[in-house]
Amino acid sequence: MEHLILGVGDVFGGTTLLWVAVGVSLGYVLGAIPGLGKAIGVAVSIPLTFYLEPVSALGMLIGIAKGSAAGSAVSAILLNTPGEPSSAPTAFDGYPLARQGKGQKALKMALFASVTGDFVSTIILILLAAPLARYALLIGPVELCAILVFSLVFIGGLSGNSLTKGLIAACFGIFFATVGLETETFVARLTFGYLELEDGISLVPMAIGMLAVAEMVVQAGNLNTLDRETANLRDSSDPRDRTVTQDELRRCAPVIARGTVIGTAVGILPGLGASVGSFLSYGETRRVSATPAKYGTGMIEGVAAAESADNAVVPSSLIPLFALGIPGSVIAAILIAAFILHGLTPGPLMFQQQPRMVAGLYVSMLCASAILLVIGLLGQRLFSQIVHVPLRLVIPGVLLFCCVGSFMETGSVFSIYIMLGFALLGFLARKLDFSFVTFLIGFVIGPKLELSFRQSLQLLNHDASNLLAHPIALLFLFAALVFVVLSGRATARRSGQTPPTTQENCNPKGGNQP
Amino acid sequence: MKRANAISGIFLCVFSIVMLGMVIPTQINAGPSGMMSPRLVPNMMMIGILLLSLPLVIRGLRKTPEYDAQDTASPISRAEMLALLRISGVFAASIALYELFGALVGASSLVILALLVLGERRPLVIVALTVVLLTGLWALFYKVLGTAIL
Numbered sequence: 293m294e295h296l297i298l299g300v301g302d303v304f305g306g307t308t309l310l311w312v313a314v315g316v317s318l319g320y321v322l323g324a325i326p327g328l329g330k331a332i333g334v335a336v337s338i339p340l341t342f343y344l345e346p347v348s349a350l351g352m353l354i355g356i357a358k359g360s361a362a363g364s365a366v367s368a369i370l371l372n373t374p375g376e377p378s379s380a381p382t383a384f385d386g387y388p389l390a391r392q393g394k395g396q397k398a399l400k401m402a403l404f405a406s407v408t409g410d411f412v413s414t415i416i417l418i419l420l421a422a423p424l425a426r427y428a429l430l431i432g433p434v435e436l437c438a439i440l441v442f443s444l445v446f447i448g449g450l451s452g453n454s455l456t457k458g459l460i461a462a463c464f465g466i467f468f469a470t471v472g473l474e475t476e477t478f479v480a481r482l483t484f485g486y487l488e489l490e491d492g493i494s495l496v497p498m499a500i501g502m503l504a505v506a507e508m509v510v511q512a513g514n515l516n517t518l519d520r521e522t523a524n525l526r527d528s529s530d531p532r533d534r535t536v537t538q539d540e541l542r543r544c545a546p547v548i549a550r551g552t553v554i555g556t557a558v559g560i561l562p563g564l565g566a567s568v569g570s571f572l573s574y575g576e577t578r579r580v581s582a583t584p585a586k587y588g589t590g591m592i593e594g595v596a597a598a599e600s601a602d603n604a605v606v607p608s609s610l611i612p613l614f615a616l617g618i619p620g621s622v623i624a625a626i627l628i629a630a631f632i633l634h635g636l637t638p639g640p641l642m643f644q645q646q647p648r649m650v651a652g653l654y655v656s657m658l659c660a661s662a663i664l665l666v667i668g669l670l671g672q673r674l675f676s677q678i679v680h681v682p683l684r685l686v687i688p689g690v691l692l693f694c695c696v697g698s699f700m701e702t703g704s705v706f707s708i709y710i711m712l713g714f715a716l717l718g719f720l721a722r723k724l725d726f727s728f729v730t731f732l733i734g735f736v737i738g739p740k741l742e743l744s745f746r747q748s749l750q751l752l753n754h755d756a757s758n759l760l761a762h763p764i765a766l767l768f769l770f771a772a773l774v775f776v777v778l779s780g781r782a783t784a785r786r787s788g789q790t791p792p793t794t795q796e797n798c799n800p801k802g803g804n805q806p
Numbered sequence: 807m808k809r810a811n812a813i814s815g816i817f818l819c820v821f822s823i824v825m826l827g828m829v830i831p832t833q834i835n836a837g838p839s840g841m842m843s844p845r846l847v848p849n850m851m852m853i854g855i856l857l858l859s860l861p862l863v864i865r866g867l868r869k870t871p872e873y874d875a876q877d878t879a880s881p882i883s884r885a886e887m888l889a890l891l892r893i894s895g896v897f898a899a900s901i902a903l904y905e906l907f908g909a910l911v912g913a914s915s916l917v918i919l920a921l922l923v924l925g926e927r928r929p930l931v932i933v934a935l936t937v938v939l940l941t942g943l944w945a946l947f948y949k950v951l952g953t954a955i956l
Contacts, residue, residue: 340946343953460818460858467851474844477837481844484833509893512924513886685931688920689939691893692913695900696943700955705901712897719890723882724814725807742847749842 299347299651303659308348312656315352316663317671319359324366324678325686329376330357330606331622332507335499336693338630339700346634346649351656353630357623358410358660361566361603362668363675365402369595370395370679378566378602381574385587385594396534398595399676401544403668404536405596409552409604411661416556417607417614418654424615425640431616431764433747438765438772440741443618445772446561448730455779457726465734466741468493475739476746488706495629495736497698501711502728503622504694506718508687515683536592544596547577551597555604560612561620566605573601607657613638614650618737622729625736809878812866818859822852892923909956913940 303309315337322333333356341349361378368379369386382402389398431439448458471482472492483489551573558569577597578587587594609621617639619625631638636649643650668675698711721728752758759766830848837844896919904912917936926932947955 456858456861460855460862463851463854463858467848467855470848470851474837477841477844479835479837479844481834481848482829505893509890510886512889512893513883515924684921684924684926685935687924688917688935691896691920692916692939692943695913695916696955705904708897708901712894716890716894723886724810725881726814745847746842 295647295651296655298648299653299655302347302648302652303351303655306345306348308345308351308652308656309659309663311344311348311352312355312660313663313667315355316359316660316667319356319361320363320664320667320671320675321359321678322356323360323363323376324675325681325683328360328504328507328686328690329364330360331499331626332504333357333360334623334630335496335503335626336690336697338496338626338633339697341630342633342700346636347652347656349634350627350630350636350653351660353627354653354657355660355663357606357627358603358657358664359667361410361606362403362406362599362664364602365406365595365599366399366676367679369398369402370676376566378570378605379598380567381570381598382595382602384574384598385589385591388588388590389592389595392533392590393530394533394590395676396673397536397540398592399672400536400669401540401592401595402599403665403672404541405544405548405551405599406603407661407665407668408548409555409600409602410607410664411658412552413556413559413604413607414654414657414661417611417657420560421611421614422643424611425643428616428640432751432762433744434751434759434762435764435768437741437744437748438762438768439616440618440737440744442768442772442775443612443620444730444734444737444741445775447620447733448727449775449779453725454783455776456783457724458730461721461726461728461731462734465731465736466738468498469735469738470742475743486706488702488704493710493735494701494707495626496701497707497711498714498735499626499629499732500694500698501714502718502721502732503626504690505711505715506722506728508690508694509715509719510722511683512687540592544593547593547596548600550576551600552604555601556608558601559605559608559620566602566609566621569601569605570598573597614642615640617740619733622732625729625732628736807879807881808866810866810881811862815859815862815866818855819863822856822859825852826856893920896920896923910940913943 303312318337319330319333322328323330334353337353337356341352344352364376364379365382365386368383369390372383372387372390386395386398386402389395444462445455445459448462449455469492471489473479473490474481480490551570554573554576555566555569558572559566574587574594574597577593578584581587581591581593583591605621606623609624610627612618612620613624613628617637619628619638628638636642636646636653694711695708698707699705701707718728720726721731759769826849830845830852834845834848896916899919900912900916903915914936917939918932921932921935943955947953
């Protein structure tokens with residue numbers, strides 16, 4: 293409690309609130325631009341925070357994530373083009389509403405649902421992370437190695453359409469994490485004589501390349517479709533079509549509550565991601581509705597269901613990161629770089645070593661939810677104009693920011709080469725359906741996995757039968773095996789069926805996988 | 807997608823064999839005796855990629871009754887491939903100009919060339935956007951954040 297009070301003082305005493313508001317606004321704008329999701333927003337903005345106070349910097353980045361999760365509804369509703377796949381169910385009913393001239397009503401409902409989902413999920417993060425972290429401290433290297441293997445298999449299987457491709461992406465991520473000086477022997481690995489690689493490949497240019505630059509290339513290839521959708525936008529002249537009525541709020545309250553619970557639960561499980569949450573919530577709301585056939589024609593409940601779950605995933609996906617040090621989503625993986633840059637190592641020990649900073653972070657997260665509501669209400673009409681800006685004017689600015697962000701990491705053009713190399717890899721991963729989410733998470737947890745693997749080999753005396761003395765590790769390895777078998781069966785069943793068309797109603801140009 | 811899977815699977819098989827047979831042995835020393843080899847994890851990952859690529863190749867090459875045009879279609883459209891080539895060209899030119907003339911020319915050329923390859927032809931818009939972006943960056947880093955980026 294004492295730390296919480298100090299955290300409140302830190303947030304309200306300095307410029308932190310201002311930076312959180314900047315982050316939320318920036319995130320909202322980035323989210324509204326098709327193709328620029330929260331992960332891209334956070335990756336590109338990390339260099340902007342180098343010179344801020346740690347709590348301000350982390351609050352701003354989390355503000356960007358929260359703002360863009362809410363902002364992605366703007367392009368989904370107005371253009372039928374979700375900024376991210378997780379907003380695709382929002383477009384199912386949001387876009388028909390916009391075509392009826394009720395775009396502002398849908399945007400307002402999306403904002404209310406987003407803020408509620410986000411706020412409740414943040415509270416659950418605060419309540420759950422520290423108690424879970426206490427148990428995590430009891431985990432040894434053998435158990436940690438097994439948990440990391442299980443997480444990667446789980447994420448690899450769920451963040452794409454193929455477990456095989458997910459595992460290949462994870463292996464690549466871990467492989468690239470081995471570049472640089474090996475920590476035990478100090479032998480240089482795969483540096484090809486470049487001194488710049490001896491410290492390893494930096495996450496910031498890699499993430500910027502894989503997420504932002506690669507996505508801009510995909511968007512550049514689809515410019516005409518987006519421009520056509522933008523030209524068709526019109527608003528109704530009836531004021532009732534631009535506001536949310538009491539009756540609509542009453543009808544949507546249970547839908548938002550359900551979406552929040554689903555989104556929070558999905559966020560806690562590593563790898564499921566916001567798309568699973570929003571689709572599950574939308575599907576469940578439609579299933580329990582008395583008029584399921586009306587969904588897809590402009591039901592405001594559909595917007596509320598999808599957005600509440602989508603936004604609830606963001607804070608709860610930080611629970612495995614805070615409690616175990618394991619990033620459960622791509623946003624958490626990128627945030628690790630920012631946390632470490634600002635002196636906070638995510639994991640169970642952070643609650644003991646830097647409780648004041650954690651408290652400040654929690655307070656700024658709660659403030660970000662409130663700021664999101666205020667900024668959304670005040671600036672929604674303005675932000676919704678952003679979708680009218682042609683993408684050909686947006687892409688050059690994003691590319692310039694990407695270069696500056698990568699350059700700032702090391703002050704060398706070499707970082708831009710790294711960014712471009714991984715941009716090509718990210719483009720191919722998107723188009724060939726290899727999960728770049730799993731790649732990035734594999735890269736982030738690679739050093740920890742290698743260290744715990746080496747320690748485990750020594751602890752087990754290079755004898756697999758000694759694993760019997762570690763039942764928790766055995767349990768996780770067995771769970772990973774069961775997951776592989778079940779995924780294999782599901783893939784075999786799917787290969788005999790027509791491919792699923794869950795997004796057939798919309799036009800998702802965002803390439804971020806869950 | 808089946809054909810693309812088969813091609814990417816074959817590429818990954820060849821890549822991992824080359825890494826295992828040539829690159830890793832030459833780029834990573836065996837390390838001191840009595841300690842675990844620094845090659846251990848990179849080798850394990852490449853073996854993993856090799857083993858996982860094989861089913862991709864096999865499934866991609868196997869013809870099924872419902873094998874149709876969708877299976878042989880390229881997952882990358884012509885427009886996307888053109889965009890990739892154009893933006894790569896923009897980066898190549900901008901980096902060359904940066905090395906020759908410095909950051910201002912490099913950054914300006916990145917914005918101007920990107921606008922041109924994306925179809926913007928209005929001179930006023932091109933000049934105005936370039937000036938706004940560069941001035942905005944300067945103001946953000948040098949005035950708001952109070953730091954030099956060069």
